[in-house]
Amino acid sequence: MNITHQLQALLEQAVQTATGQSELIVLENPRHEGFGDYATPIAMQLAKKLGQNPREIAQQIMENIPDNTIIEKAEIAGPGFLNITLAPEIVSESLREFAAEKPLVPVRKKRIEVEFASPNVAKPLHFGHFRGLILGESLARLLRHSGHEVLTDNFVGDWGTQFGKLIVAIRKWGDKKTIDHNPIEELVRLYRKFHQEAEHDAELEKQGAEEFRKMEVEHDAENLELWKWIVGESLKDFFVVTDRLDAHFDEMRGESFYEKMLPTVLEKLRTSGIGSTGEAGALVVEFGDESKLPTMIFQKSDGATLYQTRDLAKIIFYDSEGFDEMIYVVGNEQNLHFRQVFETARRLGYQGAWTHAGHGLVRLPEGKMSARAGTVISLSEVFDEAYKRAFASLIEHNSEIIGKEREDLAEILAIGALKFNDLGQNRKTDILFDWEAMLDFNGYSGPFIQYSAVRCASILRKATDHCPPVKGESKGVLSFEHEAELSLAKKILRFSDVVLEAAERLEPHVLAEYLFQLAGEYNSFYAKCPVLKADEPERTTRLFLTQKTAETLTHGLYLLGIKTPKQM
RNA sequence: GUCCUCGUAGUUCAACGGAUAGAACAAGGUCCUCCUAAGACCUAGAUUCAGGUUCGAUUCCUGACGGGGACACCA
Secondary structure: OOOHHHHHHHHHHHHHHOOOOOOOOOOOOOOOOOOOEEEEEEHHHHHHHHHHOOOHHHHHHHHOOOOOEEEEEEEEEOEEEEEEEEOOHHHHHHHHHOOOOOOOOOOOEEEEEEEEEOOOOOOOEEEEHHHHHHHHHHHHHHHHHHOEEEEEEEEOOOOOOHHHHHHHHHHOOOOOHHHOOOHHHHHHHHHHHHHHHHOHHHHHHHHHHHHHHHHHHHHHHHHHHHHHHHHHHHHHHHHHHHHOOOHHHHHOOOHHHHHHHHHHHHHHHHHHHOOOEOOOOOEEOOOOOOOOOOEEEEEEEOEEOOOHHHHHHHHHHHHOOOEEEEEEEEEEEHHHHHHHHHHHHHHOOOOEEEEEEOOEEEOOOOOEEOOOOOOOEHHHHHHHOOOOHHHHHHHHHOOOOOOHHHHHHHHHHHHHHHHHHHHHOOOOEEOOOHHHHHHOOOOHHHHHHHHHHHHHHHHHHHHHOOOOOOOOOOOOOOOOHHHHHHHHHHHHHOOOHHHHHHHHHOOHHHHHHHHHHHHHHHHHHHOOOOOOOOOOHHHHHHHHHHHHHHHHHHHHHHHHOOOOOOOO
């Protein structure tokens, strides 16, 4: 049982004896120092119910807290807050037991599928895809650390009308040599050309739809073969990026994976009466006026299916696999789509917890990235620029690391900076694409945290070089002489609660902000408290704090998908 | 037209309905005979507006204004 739970139990008992009420205690972490380590507004909440002054209630609660070893001090503050300060001994004990890497034990272990990345085959991967890629990976890691069974999946957009279009374009304008030479670039060019031509030639759209229909309905061998080849080439390109970003997929169940289940899904919609026949014979689901959801079409009048049909099939598939939750890391703009699909699944009787963890897009100062306007920034362009700046920064700061090591380090810092810049901000809102902010290695940034972790590692290395750790050293009560030590220790101990919150809210920035604070806390401590030159017992305490800080920062960064270098 | 989102220092972002609205960058001022100055410390600076609910509102509700997005045969 962790400190938070112990405190809650103590306070609940105190409230019970003082007021006769059985209330769930909410513990807050006060924003300002001087308000203790934990605070509860319970007295204020009870004030109206009991018709008493909140401060008087707080007084009674405080007097009835059972004897214990964890509370150093309890006091009433402000309008009726009960502020709790922890005893240094319990902080010491908890820190001794603390291990950042250790997964938590959830109240109920869940099987969770996390869908992310989901690139559209034959469409260029640009910087706009960056968010989903790193968010998904981080969320998967956060949920795993929270003790859940997580399966990452990639709902590759490898099925649909765009393949009909692409096939038409290849047959019409494609040249084998050019395509073989640089498949993706050429496919993208052809796809773009198709859309340009289609603007003044309506016939093309029909041809595209027809070719896809042949693939799907008639299983046209020639089209399917071409399709297979296109998908393969696209994925090669895709994996180059995911490797660089350290993103992993347990499954690659693309849209085509669900293709064989589609007839059953359509049948289900029909027989259940949830689906109905719409204009021109399409199969649609009407949600009614109360739901405020517009009608969604699940089968086109020509018999072909749509994205949502496959999404629905996917829900049914994962339900049969025994998953409790599905998380969709997909842009906000698809929110309506998911609400419609989820509602349809619900009406069909499925009961999973489906969450659209939507994210904002990366916006340029002049507006949205648009392939048409030619304002798309490619992923590799950003990577290369980040690498260049990291490399230059290394030369400026540390000339001792050279060669391959320097290159690897520059890569770690570059990717770390890019990822942190993104994950450090709210998932839901758009973020501004800004070279300077993104590649600023000072302040609220990945390298700032990496630097702090590296500094810890450096001290630890020196400590063991000069004086190897003695067996049994990891026992005993830590003596907190300096307030910076105690405050750092308490900060470290908040780690698990923070990870849990980040995982529950599906918002990595909660963890990012914490890591930034922890690094700052350590840096302050570092400025005030010499470690290696300190006398015992301070030296042991400070080394231990350094050790735990390093572990926490490193593992915290790992949960964001960011690597920690050995030195920098 | 309907629905979803967002509006906080000069800029980019934080803040389970809680106390004195936090940071970072940019601006100004300190600190390397001392474990990595990619650092620490100090100064100045903000809730779009009008109502409502509440002991208490940046947060919830209603409306206005202003961004962004989505709305039947794309994904």
